[in-house]
Amino acid sequence: MRIVIAGGHGQIALRLERLLAARGDEVAGIIRRPEQGDDLRDVGAEPVVLDLESASVEDVAAALRGADAAVFAAGAGPGSGASRKDTVDKAAAVLFADAAVRAGVRRYVIVSSMGADPRHEGDEIFDVYLRAKGEADAYVSGLDALDWTILRPGALTDDAGKGLVRLEAHTGRGQIPRDDVAAVLAELLDTPATAGLTLELVSGSTPVSVAVKSVAGN
16 A cells, blocks of 8 residues: 555654555655655655645645555644644644545544544643644544544553554543554554544553454444
C-alpha cells in the first residue's frame, strides 16, 4: 500500500513510518520543515514538505493522490496555545479529510485522544484541545466518502512497547506506549473492517493483531 501520514515528524508517526516501511509499504510523511526530512528518510519514509495550517485543499489532495490510505497523526503539541489547537488539531484534520475525499482516498485513520468531545466544557488549554479533537472526529465521521477509523489513545508514554493492548469502544483511562499506538495503527490500516469505528486504546493483555481482529468482528 501507499500510505500518506500527516504530522509525519511526530513521535507516533515516525514509529508508524518505520513499521510500514519495514513491511514493504510505500510511506510518505507530510512535514512542515525541510530539515525534518532526513529523520523520515532514516525510517524509510518519503518526506513531503507542506504546511497544513496554510495549504489549500488542492495542495493537500495533490500529496494524497495515488495513496491507498491516509493517516492524520498531526498535533499542535503540548507547548502550543489555544489558537493552534484549532488550527492544527481541528482545522488541519478537517482539511486533510476533505483533501482525501477530493483525491479519492477512502481509507482514513485519525489519531484522536481519550476524552475528545465536541461538547467538552472548560477554558483551559487541555479543554480546548479535547474540544478541537472532538470536533475533528465529528467532522470526519460525518463524511460518507471516507472509510474512517478514529483511534483515541490514553496517556502516551515513551516506554518500550509490549504489543499487549486493550482496544475497545470504551476502555476507561490508562496509559499506552507510543510504540504500541503505532503498532495498532499499522494493524488498523490492514483491517478495513474497522471502518466506522471509534476506538479507545490503553495497555492491556491482548496482542495487537488479536485486539484489532476482535473489534473488526464486532
